[in-house]
Amino acid sequence: MxxxxxxxxxxxxxxxxxxxxxxxLAGLGAATVALPGAASAASLRFDRPIPRGGGPKAAPQMLGSVMEGLGLADKTGVALIDFDSGEILETHQPAKTLPPASVAKAVTAMYALDSFGPDHTxxxxxxxxxxxxxxxxxxxxxxxxxxxxxxxxxxxxxxxxxxxxxxxxxxxxxxxxxxxxxxxxxxxxxxxxxxxxxxxxxxxxxxxxxxxxxxxxxxxxxxxxxxxxxxxxxxxxxxxxxxxxxxxxxxxxxxxxxxxxxxxxxxxxxxxxxxxxxxxxxxxxxxxxxxxxxxxxxxxxxxxxxxxxxxxxxxxxxxxxSIPLSRILRSMLIYSTNLTAEVVGMSASINNGAGITSIAESGAAMSDWMATRLGGANVGLVNHSGLSDQSRLSAMDMVRSMQSPADRAALIELMRTHRVSDGSGGEYAAGRAFVKAKTGTMHFTRGLSGLIRSGEKTLGFAIFAADLDLRAANPSQEGFRPRGSRSWSSKAKGQEQLLLRRWIDMYG
Missing domain, CATH: 3.50.80.20 (D-Ala-D-Ala carboxypeptidase C, peptidase S13)
Structure with a gap:
């Protein structure tokens, strides 16, 4: 062997x-990741109830003004939760379902760990x-x-x-x-x-x-x-x-x-x-x-x-x-390998007893698993990698999916550190806070979700943005970037950076 x-x-x-x-990118991360065991059914119950509705708790008008000023307000869903208190801190269209793009891989990582545990090969x-x-x-x-x-x-x-x-x-x-x-x-x-x-x-x-x-x-x-x-x-x-x-x-x-x-x-x-x-x-x-x-x-x-x-x-x-599942998932989240996501996702579905015959059926099985552990959610994932504009997930449900302490501990180890810029080429809040997150990008579609750690405080967030009309009007073509997609992506990334700086300052 x-x-x-x-x-x-x-x-x-x-x-x-x-x-x-x-x-x-070439090469895979080879660092061994120490993770807690797979979550039991009992551990999937949240320590503190997180309401699915309700308005933001801090400066809602200010957040609304910020979002309107960035030009993507009607195309974006946002949610920020304090995991220590269970308080919803800020939201903007939190129930709006949009394609999560590769952020779906974070859900797949939790799904696979729940099914197999970190040491599976x-x-x-x-x-x-x-x-x-x-x-x-x-x-x-x-x-x-x-x-x-x-x-x-x-x-x-x-x-x-x-x-x-x-x-x-x-x-x-x-x-x-x-x-x-x-x-x-x-x-x-x-x-x-x-x-x-x-x-x-x-x-x-x-x-x-x-x-x-x-x-x-x-x-x-x-x-x-x-x-x-x-x-x-x-x-x-x-x-x-x-x-x-x-x-x-x-x-x-x-x-x-x-x-x-x-x-x-x-x-x-x-x-x-x-x-x-x-x-x-x-x-x-x-x-x-x-x-x-x-x-x-x-x-x-x-x-x-x-x-x-x-x-x-x-x-x-x-x-x-193979190497242990924890290291496979870390590589998947860092390098966003679509094949890895589909393989481990379908393997988890079969291990869970789902009689799947396709990627789409496995995506549906993972959606049902997510909805069940959240006590109800509007989840519609058609695969495990996020490579589709047909998948749907809300920012609020994405954040709620990370509420389990076991999942948070795993994602902290598995996710890449996401750099928050100060707008002048430097790093924002260096030494005061850090962000671990998964990005997702397709033409006219952008997602970012993860955790903000500041001292002993842990915040969970998700930002999904998509212009599906523009995407439908500008389909992907071999070797060509659709007109306007680069500037749209830059605007969406700028929106993420502004929100992260805001959240670190207000809640970190």
Whole structure:
């Protein structure tokens, strides 16, 4: 059994020219997080009742004036609660339901911890369905995914080395891959651009965050490569194909041909050497080909992988455990990895006994869980990552969801420190207060929720803003930012900073 470092979230060698706007920062946080155990049913009752309605307790007119002056008042919901007293300090349209964007990942973190606890790990196994004779399995060798969201090519190499160490160098039957631990989805949000690597397929066997690294090098002959890129192993991939074509746009086009991913890329976009991640839509076969490639480096020869839709039995000849769930969730909240959110969210739903068949059904199960523990709430989450403008959550319900002392303690450890600016490039209230929060951003949509700590005082807050009319009128397009979205986002972030400074001064 292996237990190793977290997989690199999006490592790209050197400084490469990228075609897409969006990418995930390289590297994952590796600090071990000490968390309390998963909350029991009794601990989900709030220490002090928090009313769902009611007006603000401090300077309501002043807050209203502040919000009106920022220009997004009618598009924004705000709630601030003193968790020590249970008092609602300030609100603005607190019951207005809006898309939370990636703030939904904070709910997913609480959902997963409640289901599994912080020390849970995800297991990937290699099975042999027959006895080993003369170094060969007299049967099939099976790669079984266990919904590990951090599984990468290096981890598959560790598995291959275990298989060889057990005296296996070949197979007389088939090499089979299985990803039935979770329902399969070809993408998280079908409205996103085809080449968006933050919108990959999701299933029970995922590799390298279900992305393949595409590199190109112009010359007398244009060189195109696709690699299952990890820190130590970067095998070339054939289950995904890419060809350069003579067209101006779109830059990328995707088709599924005979069950394989087939991309075309516009040749004029490849004038300078570069690279970028592309989403994988056939993750089981991608993982199978990668395992076959790295295994050959250690003397294990296998035929091409065959996908089985159902689980199989056999003797475990190699096993890999992920890092603990607490560290997976910390990475998810810091780097906002959508695949991680969907995988751990669906895993929690199944562990809770929900008979889910899709991401949407799992999002609904998490919504029901949240509404139940809040004693009633208007929650409508369609997934676990927040990558959809169809999800709905109010600022008040978001803050109420963090009321449990166990959840607050966990989020303090898991969330990133959110910088509050003094407006002149410095840090506001340094040494006097700090903010731990999760951000969420889509075009014309912005969310921020978390905790303000000042001395012994803990405040919970949520700020959701969205202009859904502007978003509908300006859909996402590959490589293009909708007109006006940058300035809108800047205004929303400015609104957040002003409110945080206000709250630190008035209540910190």
């Amino acid at each position: 292996t237990r190793s470092r977290p997989a690199p979230d999006q490592k790209q060698p050197g400084r490469k020219r990228r075609l897409s706007r969006r990418h995930v 995800f297991r990937t196994r290699i099975l042999a369905t027959g006895p080993v004779q003369d170094g060969r399995v007299n049967g099939d060798l099976v790669l079984v995914g266990g919904a590990d969201p951090h599984l990468d090519s290096d981890h598959l190499a560790l598995l291959a080395r275990q298989v060889v160490a057990n005296g296996i160098h070949g197979v007389n039957g088939h090499f089979i891959v299985i990803g039935s631990a979770l329902p399969f989805s070809r993408h998280i949000d079908p409205t996103q651009p085809a080449s968006a690597s933050y919108n990959p397929s999701v299933g029970g066997l995922n590799l390298n965050f279900n992305r393949v690294f595409f590199q190109w090098k112009p010359g007398a002959d244009l060189l195109l490569t696709l690699k299952a890129q990890a820190e130590r192993h970067q095998p070339d991939i054939r289950t995904v194909r890419i060809d350069a074509v003579d067209r101006a746009s779109p830059v990328f086009n995707y088709r599924s041909i005979e069950g394989r991913d087939h991309w075309t890329v516009a040749r004029p976009a490849l004038k300078s050497a570069g690279g970028q991640w592309l989403p994988v839509r056939t993750p089981e076969l991608y993982a199978g080909e990668t395992f076959r490639a790295v295994a050959s480096q250690y003397g294990l020869r296998l035929p091409d992988a065959i996908l089985s839709p159902v689980a199989m039995g056999g003797e475990v000849v190699a096993e890999h455990h």
